[in-house]
Amino acid sequence: xxxxxxxxxxxxxxxxxxxxxxxxxxxxxxxxxxxxxxxxxxxxxxxxxxxxxxxxxxxxxxxxxxxxxxxxxxxxxxxxxxxxxxxxxxxxxxxxxxxxxxxxxxxxxxxxxxxxxxxxxxxxxxxxxxxxxxxxxxxxxxxxxxxxxxxxxxxxxxxxxxxxxxxxxxxxxxxxxxxx
Amino acid sequence: xxxxxxxxxxxxxxxxxxxxxxxxxxxxxxxxxxxxxxxxxxxxxxxxxxxxxxxxxxxxxxxxxxxxxxxxxxxxxxxxxxxxxxxxxxxxxxxxxxxxxxxxxxxxxxxxxxxxxxxxxxxxxxxxxxxxxxxxxxxxxxxxxxxxxxxxxxxxxxxxxxxxxxx
Numbered sequence: 001x002x003x004x005x006x007x008x009x010x011x012x013x014x015x016x017x018x019x020x021x022x023x024x025x026x027x028x029x030x031x032x033x034x035x036x037x038x039x040x041x042x043x044x045x046x047x048x049x050x051x052x053x054x055x056x057x058x059x060x061x062x063x064x065x066x067x068x069x070x071x072x073x074x075x076x077x078x079x080x081x082x083x084x085x086x087x088x089x090x091x092x093x094x095x096x097x098x099x100x101x102x103x104x105x106x107x108x109x110x111x112x113x114x115x116x117x118x119x120x121x122x123x124x125x126x127x128x129x130x131x132x133x134x135x136x137x138x139x140x141x142x143x144x145x146x147x148x149x150x151x152x153x154x155x156x157x158x159x160x161x162x163x164x165x166x167x168x169x170x171x172x173x174x175x176x177x178x179x180x
Numbered sequence: 181x182x183x184x185x186x187x188x189x190x191x192x193x194x195x196x197x198x199x200x201x202x203x204x205x206x207x208x209x210x211x212x213x214x215x216x217x218x219x220x221x222x223x224x225x226x227x228x229x230x231x232x233x234x235x236x237x238x239x240x241x242x243x244x245x246x247x248x249x250x251x252x253x254x255x256x257x258x259x260x261x262x263x264x265x266x267x268x269x270x271x272x273x274x275x276x277x278x279x280x281x282x283x284x285x286x287x288x289x290x291x292x293x294x295x296x297x298x299x300x301x302x303x304x305x306x307x308x309x310x311x312x313x314x315x316x317x318x319x320x321x322x323x324x325x326x327x328x329x330x331x332x333x334x335x336x337x338x339x340x341x342x343x344x345x346x347x
Contacts, residue, residue, distance in 0.1 A: 047334045058222020071247045173211040
């Protein structure tokens, strides 16, 4: 069974769930009709989504590349985290709001889409992993600041978070190409 | 027109037709293009906000530039390569699309803005490197950069909605 077969089977299953009813009722909501009747609505929401992504991913890179010793060498980890961490969470809030906007505008394209749900799974994994990683970092940040990079687990976490963000962006673009 | 022939032959090339016809090539290259652009704009914005004096005021401008610029250029290189690959799959359609042309114009303006900043404003950087107050030239460069890159993203996204309209 190839990966695209799995996606087709996933779509078939989604079509048997109450999500179809949900998607249809969202599509009849005045807000959905408003978005659907304005050509520029979806491109503008998507632009805001990508701008928020740029703010988030730029900050993710500055923190995690610092941990890997690839940037920000004149700063401490504490300074770098303090500067960039809030931007990640605020951007994530904008990503959620604009993401909901896209679901309201095109509910069937999103909710009956296997790649959309794969992306949502990855987003939840990312949020949980980030919270756990941040908690571990902040408990040890001051004493680790100088020796942090030496720890393989910490480096592995930094690379993992960057790759997980990339995987989510990949899935995000593929939503448009899923077999719906 | 000679250029018109160039776009047609690019599109008819084996690489161009492969990307256009393959089920996975275009979406995969496009995904990498998004990751690359987000890297460019994300790191550029960190520098622009510093130039505007809005964030990282305790972070020397020269240090901020060094910390971000490598990653901006890496992202830009990947964006240019993936962008070129997407372009050759439908070169004539892109060249007929006003939003594609507007995106290219914004890229050129963003590049000129960066060149002017580095060749002129940057000469006096030692005087304001660690200052919380930025000179007007630096503020204008930061604001224009954010504006041009916002429009690069907006026009870029719009291409996807209008590619079939213009032939």
